[in-house]
Amino acid sequence: MDLTLSPSEREFRDRLRAWLAGNNPGPDPPGDDAAFEHRRDWQRKLFDAGYAGFAWPKEYGGQGATLVEQAIFGEEMARAKAPQPVNILGLVMGGPVVIHHGTEEQKERWLRPILTADEIWCQGFSEPESGSDLASLKTRAIKSNGEWLVTGQKVWTTYARRSKWCMLVARTDPDAPKHQGLTYFIMDMEQDAVQVRPLAQITGEPEFNELFMEEARIPDENVVGGVGNGWGVAITTLMNERAGLGAASAAGVRIALGELRELADERGVADDPVVRQRIGQLTIEVELLRLNAWRGLSAIMKRGVPGPEGSLPKWQWSEVNQALTELAIDILGEDGAAWDSPWAYRFLRARANSIEGGTTEILKNIVAERVLGLPKLR
Amino acid sequence: MNFDFTDDQHAIKRTAKDFLADRFTLERVRELAESREYDDAAWREMCELGWAGIFASERYGGQGLGMVELVILMEELGYALAPVPFLSNAAAGLALQFAGTPEQRERWLPGIASGGARGTVGLVGGGEARLVPDAESAEVIVIFTGVGGFVVERSGADVEPIETIDLTRRFARVRADGGDPLVGDGGDAPYRIATAVAAELTGVGQRGMEMAVQYARERKQFGRPIGAYQAVSHRCAQMLLEVEGARSASYYAGWCADAEPETLPLAASMAKAYASDAGWRVTASSLQVHGGIGFTWEHDLHFFLKRAKVDGMLYGSAGELRDDVAALSGVEAVAPAPA
Ligand SMILES: Cc1cc2nc3c(=O)[nH]c(=O)nc-3n(C[C@H](O)[C@H](O)[C@H](O)COP(=O)(O)OP(=O)(O)OC[C@H]3O[C@@H](n4cnc5c(N)ncnc54)[C@H](O)[C@@H]3O)c2cc1C
Numbered sequence: 239m240d241l242t243l244s245p246s247e248r249e250f251r252d253r254l255r256a257w258l259a260g261n262n263p264g265p266d267p268p269g270d271d272a273a274f275e276h277r278r279d280w281q282r283k284l285f286d287a288g289y290a291g292f293a294w295p296k297e298y299g300g301q302g303a304t305l306v307e308q309a310i311f312g313e314e315m316a317r318a319k320a321p322q323p324v325n326i327l328g329l330v331m332g333g334p335v336v337i338h339h340g341t342e343e344q345k346e347r348w349l350r351p352i353l354t355a356d357e358i359w360c361q362g363f364s365e366p367e368s369g370s371d372l373a374s375l376k377t378r379a380i381k382s383n384g385e386w387l388v389t390g391q392k393v394w395t396t397y398a399r400r401s402k403w404c405m406l407v408a409r410t411d412p413d414a415p416k417h418q419g420l421t422y423f424i425m426d427m428e429q430d431a432v433q434v435r436p437l438a439q440i441t442g443e444p445e446f447n448e449l450f451m452e453e454a455r456i457p458d459e460n461v462v463g464g465v466g467n468g469w470g471v472a473i474t475t476l477m478n479e480r481a482g483l484g485a486a487s488a489a490g491v492r493i494a495l496g497e498l499r500e501l502a503d504e505r506g507v508a509d510d511p512v513v514r515q516r517i518g519q520l521t522i523e524v525e526l527l528r529l530n531a532w533r534g535l536s537a538i539m540k541r542g543v544p545g546p547e548g549s550l551p552k553w554q555w556s557e558v559n560q561a562l563t564e565l566a567i568d569i570l571g572e573d574g575a576a577w578d579s580p581w582a583y584r585f586l587r588a589r590a591n592s593i594e595g596g597t598t599e600i601l602k603n604i605v606a607e608r609v610l611g612l613p614k615l616r
Numbered sequence: 617m618n619f620d621f622t623d624d625q626h627a628i629k630r631t632a633k634d635f636l637a638d639r640f641t642l643e644r645v646r647e648l649a650e651s652r653e654y655d656d657a658a659w660r661e662m663c664e665l666g667w668a669g670i671f672a673s674e675r676y677g678g679q680g681l682g683m684v685e686l687v688i689l690m691e692e693l694g695y696a697l698a699p700v701p702f703l704s705n706a707a708a709g710l711a712l713q714f715a716g717t718p719e720q721r722e723r724w725l726p727g728i729a730s731g732g733a734r735g736t737v738g739l740v741g742g743g744e745a746r747l748v749p750d751a752e753s754a755e756v757i758v759i760f761t762g763v764g765g766f767v768v769e770r771s772g773a774d775v776e777p778i779e780t781i782d783l784t785r786r787f788a789r790v791r792a793d794g795g796d797p798l799v800g801d802g803g804d805a806p807y808r809i810a811t812a813v814a815a816e817l818t819g820v821g822q823r824g825m826e827m828a829v830q831y832a833r834e835r836k837q838f839g840r841p842i843g844a845y846q847a848v849s850h851r852c853a854q855m856l857l858e859v860e861g862a863r864s865a866s867y868y869a870g871w872c873a874d875a876e877p878e879t880l881p882l883a884a885s886m887a888k889a890y891a892s893d894a895g896w897r898v899t900a901s902s903l904q905v906h907g908g909i910g911f912t913w914e915h916d917l918h919f920f921l922k923r924a925k926v927d928g929m930l931y932g933s934a935g936e937l938r939d940d941v942a943a944l945s946g947v948e949a950v951a952p953a954p955a
Pocket residue numbers: 360361362363364365366368369370371393394395396397446590593594595596597598599600603846
């Protein structure tokens with residue numbers, strides 16, 4: 239057991255920290271479009287410095303970073319309060335899926351523009367009738383003259399309005415059992431048969447969208463992982479989504495905790511015994527998130543693959559982030575009610591944490607069934 | 617960066633698990649608890665294996681290993697719920713090794729490390745130490761007062777046995793007017809002791825969870841195993857979350873004690889605070905999963921539940937330690953990006 243960084247890991251961290259000190263563009267400017275451009279510029283800067291797709295293998299334009307370096311990267315980005323690179327879905331989901339399941343031609347075509355943020359990606363999984371029960375999805379893809387025609391509706395599609403490509407899971411065989419009739423496509427969003435309608439969130443922002451497809455066309459070479467294998471490919475996407483969260487999200491809440499403590503000091507409640515108990519508990523849980531993430535990484539380094547216990551950090555993180563922002567609002571009292579209070583946005587946004595990327599209930603099901611071996615209800 | 621045991625540490629864990637599973641079947645634990653006894657023969661074997669002094673310097677007859685190894689043993693002892701005077705003696709050993717004068721160490725550590733002349737530790741609150749394990753049978757008692765500590769011989773202290781709800785362990789109240797002072801304020805020895813208890817709670821919680829999961833797979837109601845109902849399965853998932861948290865926290869505190877003692881106070885306070893809550897919540901939740909059978913004396917779960925509750929009070933409660941965490945942690949100090 240050794241929880242210190244090796245000399246080379248430390249050197250990497252110091253180099254990154256120094257680079258961030260000189261290059262971090264700071265928080266998003268107001269306005270959706272301005273924020274988008276800000277994050278796109280930021281990703282290009284990351285790309286030029288070799289930090290975009292940093293976890294990807296070198297032959298695909300990444301740095302082949304070790305898991306520890308990836309964790310350090312996430313921690314340092316959070317520590318510097320750097321914005322997210324704009325093409326986050328492409329970087330953490332689309333790219334890894336193409337690298338893992340794609341053909342050489344697909345890699346050649348798609349990977350580089352993900353890294354450069356020239357082509358933005360979105361994830362078209364959820365549908366109005368199929369959220370947690372993703373495998374029940376109804377969007378249909380029918381093969382006709384060597385290409386696929388897709389009809390159906392997706393929802394909650396983050397960044398759809400800005401995207402060139404959509405990771406789309408559609409039903410290609412309605413007669414097969416529900417997990418087997420699915421196929422994973424990369425759909426071009428720039429066609430009339432795809433309509434995007436923004437949906438406002440409780441924060442007021444239109445971060446996610448509805449997607450309507452009416453015989454949208456997808457060439458056969460845009461199938462990833464083979465016809466009928468969509469479920470397995472989708473699972474890779476979700477595992478990446480959840481695994482990627484570990485260390486970086488732990489670092490994110492650690493920063494937020496620091497701000498919460500400053501708030502408690504400013505408001506003169508740092509000596510209140512109830513506030514102290516809550517801060518003490520949050521401090522412990524934030525630290526546990528980090529420790530569990532590192533323990534999980536050590537397990538992956540030993541066994542090679544992330545296990546279903548990868549569902550713990552995402553669940554835990556959502557609870558911590560919600561509790562933390564709730565305490566901030568409690569400390570602010572009536573001032574916490576104002577739209578423009580600095581915590582109101584974070585407090586509201588945190589409500590999505592236990593829904594996006596798999597609800598807490600679904601994560602508990604996964605833990606119960608796959609980690610603890612409890613029977614399924616179905 | 618590697619948050620995993622070494623091969624040697626894994627070997628210690630396996631040996632301990634096998635040994636304890638063999639010596640402490642649940643029937644045996646029950647028999648000992650009901651007769652308020654320890655298993656002296658098994659205790660002697662543990663001493664021969666070198667467990668009693670696993671962390672003590674070789675010069676005093678110990679194994680010269682660290683807190684991580686002690687944490688490994690404590691977790692397994694908790695899992696087995698072994699009725700032996702291990703924790704009390706280890707606490708005294710830690711106190712003397714890390715806060716004793718050279719003379720005190722010379723005098724007491726060999727007996728503690730061999731298990732032949734045991735010790736224990738009490739924390740004073742309100743003039744007396746109210747929850748001291750194995751004080752009656754110890755030769756030496758270390759008392760921490762919050763600002764320092766001292767060492768008294770058993771014969772020089774007023775020891776009043778009390779029966780707690782945890783029948784797998786003997787306790788007493790101890791009053792002593794003073795004794796031979798420890799070095800300084802006692803240093804970080806109390807945090808090492810708290811870490812050991814956190815590890816024990818992890819093992820207790822793990823066992824409570826395993827009992828719940830096994831029962832949820834087997835017990836059928838309404839035509840299916842109760843573990844298929846989410847009200848039950850989600851309880852079990854919550855148990856896993858809390859047990860894993862207690863485990864990460866106590867392993868980390870053990871590592872801090874060995875490698876980065878300056879971070880130990882905070883790490884140990886976190887571990888003991890979290891594990892105290894987790895141990896209780898997990899075993900209580902396990903009882904709920906068991907339904908009526910879980911409330912019977914005949915079922916073994918209550919021995920774990922009671923150990924968890926009393927361990928939670930021992931050497932610092934969750935509430936006290938959470939407050940310490942709030943006090944000790946500036947954010948950078950809490951969780952520096954690993955350096
Ligand atoms: C901010 C945000 C961004 C998102 N971005 C995307 C995106 O980019 N692309 C995308 O495809 N999706 C996205 N989603 C969708 C997200 O993945 C789904 O909302 C989520 O999977 C839940 O599906 P649902 O909303 O249909 O809820 P439902 O599945 O209908 O769930 C409703 C409630 O029932 C519970 N429930 C459902 N099934 C079970 C069960 N078996 N056991 C116990 N409880 C159950 C759920 O936990 C929940 O509490 C986003 C969501 C949010 C909030």
